[in-house]
Amino acid sequence: xxxxxxxxVNGKDYVREVEPRTLxxxxxxxxxxxxGTHIGCDTSSCGACTIHVDGIAVKSxxxxxxxxxxSSITTIEGLAQGAELHPLQEGFKECHGLQCGFCTPGxxxxxxxxxxxxxxxxxxxxxxxxxxxxxxCTGYHNIVKAVQYAxxxxxxxxxx
Amino acid sequence: MSNKYIGKAxxxxxxxxxITGKGKYTDDMILPGQTYAYIIxxxxxxxxxxxxxxxQALTAEGVVAVFTGDDIAQSGINGVPAGWQVNFKNGDIMKxxxxxxxxxxxxxxxxxxxxxxxxxxxxxxxxADAAELVEIDYEVFDAVVNPADAVxxxxxxxxxxxxxxxxxxxxxxxxxxxxxxxxANSHHVTSLEFVNQRMVPNxxxxxxxxxxxxxxxxxxxxxxxxxxxxxxxxxxxxxxLGIPEHKVRVVGPDVGGGFGSKIFHYTEEALVxxxxxxxxRPVKWTSERSEAFITDAHGRDHxxxxxxxxxxxxxxxxxxxxxxxxxxxxxxxxxxxxxTYLHGTLLQGLYTTPKIHLDMTCAFTHTNAxxxxxxxxxxxxxxxxxxxxxxxxxxxxxxxxxxxxxxxxPPFDGVNQPGYQTQVALQYxxxxxxEVLRRxxxxxxxxxxxxxxxxxxxxNKLLGVGFSTYIEACGIAPSxxxxxxxxxxxxxxxGQVRVQPTGKVSVYTGAHSHGQGHETTFAQVVADKLGIPLxxxxxxxxxxxxxxxxxxxxxxxxxxxxxxxxxxxLEKIIEKxxxxxAHKLExxxxxxxxxxxxxxxxxxxxxxxxxDVALTAYxxxxxxAGLEPGLDFSSFYDPANFTYPYGCHxxxxxxxxxxxxxxxxxxxxxxxVGNVINPMIVDGQIHGGLAQGIGQAxxxxxxxxxxxxxxxxxxxxxxxxxxxxxxxxxxDRTETPCPHNxxxxxxxxxxxxxxxxxxxxxxxxxxxxSGGFGxxxxxxxxxxxxxVWRAMNS
Numbered sequence: 001x002x003x004x005x006x007x008x009v010n011g012k013d014y015v016r017e018v019e020p021r022t023l024x025x026x027x028x029x030x031x032x033x034x035x036g037t038h039i040g041c042d043t044s045s046c047g048a049c050t051i052h053v054d055g056i057a058v059k060s061x062x063x064x065x066x067x068x069x070x071s072s073i074t075t076i077e078g079l080a081q082g083a084e085l086h087p088l089q090e091g092f093k094e095c096h097g098l099q100c101g102f103c104t105p106g107x108x109x110x111x112x113x114x115x116x117x118x119x120x121x122x123x124x125x126x127x128x129x130x131x132x133x134x135x136x137c138t139g140y141h142n143i144v145k146a147v148q149y150a151x152x153x154x155x156x157x158x159x160x
Numbered sequence: 161m162s163n164k165y166i167g168k169a170x171x172x173x174x175x176x177x178x179i180t181g182k183g184k185y186t187d188d189m190i191l192p193g194q195t196y197a198y199i200i201x202x203x204x205x206x207x208x209x210x211x212x213x214x215x216q217a218l219t220a221e222g223v224v225a226v227f228t229g230d231d232i233a234q235s236g237i238n239g240v241p242a243g244w245q246v247n248f249k250n251g252d253i254m255k256x257x258x259x260x261x262x263x264x265x266x267x268x269x270x271x272x273x274x275x276x277x278x279x280x281x282x283x284x285x286x287x288a289d290a291a292e293l294v295e296i297d298y299e300v301f302d303a304v305v306n307p308a309d310a311v312x313x314x315x316x317x318x319x320x321x322x323x324x325x326x327x328x329x330x331x332x333x334x335x336x337x338x339x340x341x342x343x344a345n346s347h348h349v350t351s352l353e354f355v356n357q358r359m360v361p362n363x364x365x366x367x368x369x370x371x372x373x374x375x376x377x378x379x380x381x382x383x384x385x386x387x388x389x390x391x392x393x394x395x396x397x398x399x400x401l402g403i404p405e406h407k408v409r410v411v412g413p414d415v416g417g418g419f420g421s422k423i424f425h426y427t428e429e430a431l432v433x434x435x436x437x438x439x440x441r442p443v444k445w446t447s448e449r450s451e452a453f454i455t456d457a458h459g460r461d462h463x464x465x466x467x468x469x470x471x472x473x474x475x476x477x478x479x480x481x482x483x484x485x486x487x488x489x490x491x492x493x494x495x496x497x498x499x500t501y502l503h504g505t506l507l508q509g510l511y512t513t514p515k516i517h518l519d520m521t522c523a524f525t526h527t528n529a530x531x532x533x534x535x536x537x538x539x540x541x542x543x544x545x546x547x548x549x550x551x552x553x554x555x556x557x558x559x560x561x562x563x564x565x566x567x568x569x570p571p572f573d574g575v576n577q578p579g580y581q582t583q584v585a586l587q588y589x590x591x592x593x594x595e596v597l598r599r600x601x602x603x604x605x606x607x608x609x610x611x612x613x614x615x616x617x618x619x620n621k622l623l624g625v626g627f628s629t630y631i632e633a634c635g636i637a638p639s640x641x642x643x644x645x646x647x648x649x650x651x652x653x654x655g656q657v658r659v660q661p662t663g664k665v666s667v668y669t670g671a672h673s674h675g676q677g678h679e680t681t682f683a684q685v686v687a688d689k690l691g692i693p694l695x696x697x698x699x700x701x702x703x704x705x706x707x708x709x710x711x712x713x714x715x716x717x718x719x720x721x722x723x724x725x726x727x728x729x730l731e732k733i734i735e736k737x738x739x740x741x742a743h744k745l746e747x748x749x750x751x752x753x754x755x756x757x758x759x760x761x762x763x764x765x766x767x768x769x770x771x772d773v774a775l776t777a778y779x780x781x782x783x784x785a786g787l788e789p790g791l792d793f794s795s796f797y798d799p800a801n802f803t804y805p806y807g808c809h810x811x812x813x814x815x816x817x818x819x820x821x822x823x824x825x826x827x828x829x830x831x832x833v834g835n836v837i838n839p840m841i842v843d844g845q846i847h848g849g850l851a852q853g854i855g856q857a858x859x860x861x862x863x864x865x866x867x868x869x870x871x872x873x874x875x876x877x878x879x880x881x882x883x884x885x886x887x888x889x890x891x892d893r894t895e896t897p898c899p900h901n902x903x904x905x906x907x908x909x910x911x912x913x914x915x916x917x918x919x920x921x922x923x924x925x926x927x928x929x930s931g932g933f934g935x936x937x938x939x940x941x942x943x944x945x946x947x948v949w950r951a952m953n954s
Contacts, residue, residue: 040364098175
């Protein structure tokens, strides 16, 4: 039995039939072929699959595709405005906040949610905010810097 | 040559695709007609397979095929081999029992996760569902998981062919009798029994492999998350499947971290390749995380008794070690080399210790394989030496910094002064070990720290500082040396530089980037050597179809060996280009200088740009007589020696006396990795290594119960370092060039992971010692609150 769902992903409407048990992350990766959202674990621990559902960061392995029916989703592929990178994407590049790149999409999506809630986080607030996302490459040092870079840049844009 | 990029923090060119979600990892691919494999694994560590019934699964809708070990055996396929041979002390060849792709009926599974059958279906869900329909009857036996227990008489046997579960025993250093005598004559002997616990590498991308067989050409392609595609192809073709190597292409696309665990040739790679031939469709297998925990090769797992002797002035007189190393159930690709040649040979450390002996017993157990994990043997050697050093200082009532400075090998550059010959085979290339420690201590503010520590000792929050000074051997090979030590492969690297007619440059390297940033660092070298913009250079790696036979990335070797191969090709390009330039300029080759991207006639303003030379090479209408067209060179570089990065790591911790909780307050690292091409990337490598080393000290460790069950085999249970477990790191470096490779580089990938672990544990003990718990000699890693609390309250 398949169930019809309608979702808006990165500004584009999709109507698809899915199995009830299909996880949102599998729907994004296998059905819509948006493979920037990654799967790093099977216990909703690593955060590599983090996306935004109606503006809130969600680990897309914790949610069924059918639960996303009618919602608006943003994945890493939809974060940049055309050719202009999101300040977090820019920050990760400028601060060497990524190495192998596998955790990066989830890390950026979580950080975007963090900055939406707390535009000027302290170092410890950033670290606490990212504790649900694992990175094995960077030791988090430059990820913290990347988030600080983005916070500063977004703040500048607001004040300008 | 120009100096626009080398030494600069050039932003990474590979980042664009990763930050926009456009990376291409193996599991991102869906090939036309692709099927999905689900591997049924043993839930028992040691059991005989009495029967397997696949009949129900075969008839399930959407199932394409089910294969068992019996199918594999019938097609005459060998198991996966070890890539390194280490012999027993008496010269006997190590025990190398077969490691089958699937364990067949009547045979015994040897660890939880051992593969028994594979279900192939139209979707991964169907495959997983159908796997539930496969009935396997096991007869369960006792298991053994600890290497020191495994070698005792009467322990459950992993392989009938390996009595007492001994894969091999091994020794290195001075004659044992001499070391025994030196220990006996020492003024003070510091003795420590400890465990270097088993670590799970845990790259965030789980392993994945897709086998593709094309009947029309009788060719195979294997996409796999690997650190070295060529080695996988060689091992799989020549030793496992028996397919001609030129009929197989192996691609390691974007790979989400490796840390050693993706070096090895795993059974799943051969399995999907073989299955794709059977069903003539692509077969994909992607590990789940819980599956990765019980199938990826783990690291470390030593049980050690070590003694360090000192004379009355505090000079080290001797080092004597007995270690049991766990190799798991099967010999993984590099496993035999890790506790031996990558560990025993580093026991000189930075000290002038005159007598050293290591007695090593390597054991099979009913656990998954143990192999190289970031640092591979060198962290174990460093942990041993540096724990002994801080403990000895504590026992003798001397300062741990002074004790190290007193025992350090004096500075030598390897050019004007010779390399340092150790007691354990290696000859160090160059180093100033005093300088890194002095710098680290200055960054710490040692005197002020000791004052603060004395004040804290009166409170419930104890402060401690731990030191660690390390050396590592990187940039493996030379091939002749590793061959003599049992490697079944050469360890050179290949680098091809293809100048395109328009002067753009394509580089093909046998090194493999899975986070290290080769696409940037290597391009910096090429752009500067040729004096062209960075954008004009593209680095290609990871595909056996485009790259000549290369050896891949591990052991911090990419730049030292792979970069050097590229430099050799660049030299050939520049030399041939000079002949073309001389012809165009109507000058003598010897009168030309190549700089800033052009050949100039000395003493004149006559010059020709590199791009013009490139075009002429491919449009050779007016061309030097007898010279071949084209500008495209490939080189193999086999180093003259290993490289020897070193450094000083200092940890400051706070220990809560009431709860035993350890907080890492500061971490200082002063590393010398030789010359630095991209300081931003080198710092990033250090950061990541530190996090893994600190993770071992404070948080991580695989725990097997007596039945061989990994009881913390998920991210819910295995404590990975998170952002809020770590401080900002304080880094500095010295740069002592490697004297024997053209870039003067030593390697940075593992340094952080090698030095940091003992620094943290030493700091925890120092905190306890300052708080009146001077009797505590050791705390098992990870130093959890419970263990620290018990140490204070026992």
